[in-house]
Amino acid sequence: ATSKMAGADSDDSLYPIAVLIDELRNEDVQLRLNSIKKLSTIALALGVERTRTELLPFLTDTIYDEDEVLLALAEQLGNFTMLVGGPEYVHCLLPPLESLATVEETVVRDKAVESLRKISHEHSPVDLEVHFEPLVKRLASGDWFTSRTSACGLFSVCYPRVSSTVKAEIRQHFRTLCSDDTPMVRRAAASKLGEFAKVLELEYVKSDIISLFTALASDEQDSVRLLAVEAGVSIATLLPQEDLETLVMPTLRQAAEDKSWRVRYMVADKFSDLQKAVGPEITKNDLVPAFQNLLKDCEAEVRAAAANKVKEFCENLPEDSRETIIMTHILPCVKELVSDTNQHVKSALASVIMGLSTILGKDNTVEHLLPLFLAQLKDECPEVRLNIISNLDCVNEVIGIRQLSQSLLPAIVELAEDAKWRVRLAIIEYMPLLAGQLGVEFFDEKLNSLCMAWLVDHVYAIREAATCNLMKLVEKFGAEWAQNTIVPKVLGMANDPNYLHRMTTLFCINALSEVCGQEITTKHMLPVVFKMSNDQVANVRFNVAKSLQKIGPVLDSNCLQTEVKPVLEKLASDQDMDVKYFAQEAISVLSLA
């Protein structure tokens, strides 16, 4: 009301907008970013006309800013159509996005291209030819490679919606960029080749795209050739089966045997997609030997990438010959990889090898795979063993875990006691899974003591994980099991001379109270917590306060009032500041004041 009196014709709703506009140029990047993120608010206040004639021209030249501001701007402009007056005026957004599409920062350029692609759909067919397509041409023939790389991503969105003459021009532009002088542009073209092929008429795929693909796949730059592999996969999905052999396969075969390991790596990495794209016949005749070669590649990176694909490749083999192919062609290579010299290769294999048992069935698994699993369980590299253990469920379904348990136990024990705490941490995380697979009996007999030992590990992260592990075990085996096996041991640690172990008791209680339920908590845990409120170490005492706050919701209100409240009140008058603080916090959270 005051503001209305101060200036009769002023509008107090303008003030926040005025601040936003001024802050577009604030020295503080965060404020500029904030303003850019609220660009739609500014545009709304200005109205469509002023947005078009004043705001957008200003933004078009705002390309000096920090990347994060430009990135936000590029993103905002993709959603600006309504704010400039709807599809009729959407072409007004092209100049600022065009300048953003030429900056050197890839993320900004990519975002500008993404927004351009988005708003291209909002252009009418006429506007597309009058405004959008000339922009693509300008970018494609720009002096700097930044603009030419951006152009590569725009061809596929205009192509389907323009006249056949313009289509021919677009194809010509794309062809030119595929043989650009700079590898950056050829890379951009190679990475968009598949996408562009999808919108082309089949005849042009066969004529234009195939020759571009062949050229890019034999580019002198490794970084271009490796991108052509992915394009090859996309192109293969577009062609009728009978053309694949002559048009695509020679190039792909050549890529699988490329001199550069990076290209072969790419082939290995895309192998499953490739397999789906070329279909069962070519898979049988061509891809199986190629895959064998990749599994035996001289470069470990390639072998590791191929090893990662073993399961998927086998799964996708044509059913009629799957087992024969695996047994005669793939398994021998897999066997060699089990004793590879490189640990990344072994560990990649270990992460998928268990999956073969479902494909091969019980008998083959027992006869052929089991020896490999056992060998990997004894591998010198902990990561290999961990990967086997983390995938036990696949084997369990097929042959039951008992077959493995003899070797499993020593492997687990060894990992549980590994000198590297990260290894110990990893095996703890698999304990609930293992417990589920092995059953309560086996667990109590063999693994329970390990789980308890972790509670007194000298690394905090292990003790913490061990606490969390107990909770998950109780979720699996139930409260009664907890009461009989772990609760007594946990509570026993409350008398440990080491205060860190006494605190572990409290942390366990925090984690277990809810899964164990009210009765066990009240009857067994609470008395111990109360007793610890007299601990001589302040850290233990304030953790008592925190624990009481944590387990409060599990307790009944009578217990809270008559038992918990006096203890917290006593702690609230503790000499130690932190104890006081956490006691007061608990009192207020539990509403006991």
Add this chain to the structure above:
Amino acid sequence: VNAPRGGVGGGNDFQWCFSQVKGAIDEDVAEADIISTVEFNCSGELLATGDKGGRVVIFQREQESKNRLLSRGEYNVYSTFQSHEPEFDYLKSLEIEEKINKIRWLPQQNAAHFLLSANDKTIKLWKISERDKRAEGYNLKDEDGRLRDQFRITTLRVPVLMPMDLMVEASPRRIFANAHTYHINSISVNSDYETYLSADDLRINLWHLEITDRSFNIVDIKPANMEELTEVITAAECHPHQCNVFVYSSSKGTIRLCDTRAAALCDRHSKFFEEPEDPSSRSFFSEIISSISDVKFSHSGRYMMTRDYLSVKVWDLNMENRPVETYQVHEYLRSKLCSLYENDCIFDKFECCWNGSDSAIMTGSYNNFFRMFDRNTRRDITLEASRENSKPRAMLKPRKVCTGGKRKKDEISVDSLDFNKKILHTAWHPKENVIAVAATNNLYIFQDKIN
């Protein structure tokens, strides 16, 4: 396009003349002002220097004036910025100098220019860009910066861009740190324009220009036991056209060529260039003086040139057992090695460079002398970077060092050479006969003058 004419000058062909000198004239040279690297960009329009104070100075060639023969585009300061600051590694209790060891320009990608600069540990990517517009008009302030009454706002003002004086800004775009335990001696941009390598005494790392938090170690010659260390990496460079090929030189005088296609780790080289030692000239200093201080591929990619203490060698990449050409830089120092060892000069790291057409090479020496060798005529010339003949367009007189016997007129005796004045860093314009020569804190620019 001016095809670069071959030759080193001094004959009938053309003569080198003085063009410009940059830097203070004082006799007292501040350590921080000593130039530690010189590099033209790909077009030759920009010239960058780095110094021991961590600064980078970029010179831009002025537009050529009407009278082309008289004024051929001088280089003037375009931008100066502090690239590296002195640091302290608290974990290793080591001081990290701010000195710029290398500058490499990136191929131009838009209106801005980019370069990599490295000190001993950290590589930075800098963007040098121009700004000639400024936004004007605020809502809450008037033109003088006085705040307006917020209740008086009746309309919104959108800022407008107005022309202003050209401003050149240098901004750090990426910082590639924490990958080098030893001192970085080389950086080199790959011909794929997306990766570059950096080399220190024992390792070579491969970086992606857009990724700062990881690099791939492609060469590691660190022995398990450091007492077994016999050899260090002294320089490394990527092939100008073949993205998979790079070379590195060693303190033992050998060069290894590696192929990144063959394997991810390039511990095994694919070519090994070494000249068998002449047993007759073997001495206590043999190993020290054979250490390679610089290696450079020719623009064509067919040859590479290496600089050791006394000579420059040109190798054909197809011939590993000996260089195709060897040029003596200052053979008269062979008898002085003992005193050069005592004053540490023997460990000076001279660099070398090719001219634009690979027909001539240039490298530095002592007494502010620098040498050029014409590969076709085998003619060589010694020139001096000196204030004494720094009159505009003054012709450079060839210098001669007297090597025993009677000293002729105009000759300088070996004993009167000033070993504190050394030319370690030189650069040749990629297309023209324009050279930049760093002499302590001064940068000399010389050009050819057609007779």
